[in-house]
Amino acid sequence: MEGAIKDWRNDIYKVFKELDITMVSHVPDAGHTPLINLCEKDNEIDVVTLTTEQDGVGLSCGAFAGGRKSALLMQSSGVGNCINALALPNICRIPFLTLVSMRGEWGEFVPWQVPMGLGTPKVLEAMDVKVFRADYKEEVGSTVDAAARFAFNTNRSAAVLLSQKMIGAKQFKNG
Amino acid sequence: MIERRPFVQKILKNRQSNLRVVSGLGTSTWDLMSGGDDKANFGFIGAMGQAIPFALGLAMAQPDLRILLFTGDGDTLMSLGSIATVANHPVTNLTIVVMDNESYVETGSQPTATAGKTDLEIVAKGSGISNSYTIKNEKDYDRIIKTIYEEEGPSLVVAKCQAKATPLVFPHSFDGSVAINRFMSTLKS
Numbered sequence: 351m352e353g354a355i356k357d358w359r360n361d362i363y364k365v366f367k368e369l370d371i372t373m374v375s376h377v378p379d380a381g382h383t384p385l386i387n388l389c390e391k392d393n394e395i396d397v398v399t400l401t402t403e404q405d406g407v408g409l410s411c412g413a414f415a416g417g418r419k420s421a422l423l424m425q426s427s428g429v430g431n432c433i434n435a436l437a438l439p440n441i442c443r444i445p446f447l448t449l450v451s452m453r454g455e456w457g458e459f460v461p462w463q464v465p466m467g468l469g470t471p472k473v474l475e476a477m478d479v480k481v482f483r484a485d486y487k488e489e490v491g492s493t494v495d496a497a498a499r500f501a502f503n504t505n506r507s508a509a510v511l512l513s514q515k516m517i518g519a520k521q522f523k524n525g
Numbered sequence: 526m527i528e529r530r531p532f533v534q535k536i537l538k539n540r541q542s543n544l545r546v547v548s549g550l551g552t553s554t555w556d557l558m559s560g561g562d563d564k565a566n567f568g569f570i571g572a573m574g575q576a577i578p579f580a581l582g583l584a585m586a587q588p589d590l591r592i593l594l595f596t597g598d599g600d601t602l603m604s605l606g607s608i609a610t611v612a613n614h615p616v617t618n619l620t621i622v623v624m625d626n627e628s629y630v631e632t633g634s635q636p637t638a639t640a641g642k643t644d645l646e647i648v649a650k651g652s653g654i655s656n657s658y659t660i661k662n663e664k665d666y667d668r669i670i671k672t673i674y675e676e677e678g679p680s681l682v683v684a685k686c687q688a689k690a691t692p693l694v695f696p697h698s699f700d701g702s703v704a705i706n707r708f709m710s711t712l713k714s
Binding site: 373396398400402405406407411413414415418434441442505 | 547567569571572573574575576577578579580581582583584585586587604606607609610613614700701702704705708709712713
């Protein structure tokens with residue numbers, strides 16, 4: 351694609367196009383920004399900015415009922431907001447895909463990010479979400495592809511945790 | 526004050542074939558099912574707060590249908606932010622009817638915020654849903670029918686209704702996968 355950002359988010363975008371994912375909802379995170387920008391430039395993809403991550407679960411399920419595939423993008427801190435909402439795709443066996451940019455792990459600066467960062471895989475698994483993880487840029491495309499196929503082929507929920515090692519830990523400066 | 530169950534039944538009575546109806550958990554689902562079993566209905570029985578975002582996703586995916594959501598004040602108050610999301614990703618085919626009885630009737634009629642100072646019509650307008658109004662009387666039936674089938678949405682109607690416990694009317698199945706697949710069968714061409 352001409353003008354595309356040549357990084358691993360482009361590999362995710364390619365999976366969206368291949369698998370006909372036409373709706374992307376998010377509470378933004380810097381780790382997802384290049385992907386959000388790619389989706390916003392694409393007239394075939396609706397981008398929905400949420401006020402809380404849990405609403406992306408219901409939105410995604412309603413879209414699927416109506417015949418459209420979607421993905422929810424969020425930071426690890428948003429995963430906790432989704433727990434009860436995840437009952438909806440679970441009990442209805444609606445495919446649900448989320449991509450989670452991780453905080454609170456690799457070189458984290460902000461201690462407040464650590465609790466939910468540590469809890470993210472545990473709470474997802476507690477809600478029967480199949481958890482995939484990409485630690486290296488080279489494996490992002492294949493991991494997102496595998497997670498998406500798992501979700502849409504088996505009517506289950508799947509998450510891909512995108513490591514902070516790959517995204518890069520922001521070091522804050524006072525003043 | 527509106528008596529909710531006959532009012533919901535009246536809205537559903539002569540429904541058009543392009544209507545799909547979703548209901549929020551609890552009394553709204555029992556109300557919807559009291560109008561008779563219909564594959565073009567999908568009722569939540571849990572996942573509180575998710576009915577509005579679900580209806581938005583459905584309306585975005587099915588722009589040629591009219592989507593009607595019946596839900597309660599409790600369910601709506603759990604996800605007030607979703608009203609802002611609806612307003613800012615406008616869909617012209619979505620009507621949200623909040624059956625506002627100002628209480629959590631199913632759990633012992635504890636008052637909700639709308640029994641106090643909160644006005645969901647003003648919340649909707651302030652969130653950016655300009656087509657929002659409150660009805661307090663069954664006589665407003667014609668107005669609500671026009672909103673559901675003809676007006677450009679998104680719309681949010683607050684129907685002030687009696688806080689009275691009504692008999693539970695169960696859906697065809699409590700199994701979500703059965704319910705959603707039955708509903709989806711009405712959407713395939």
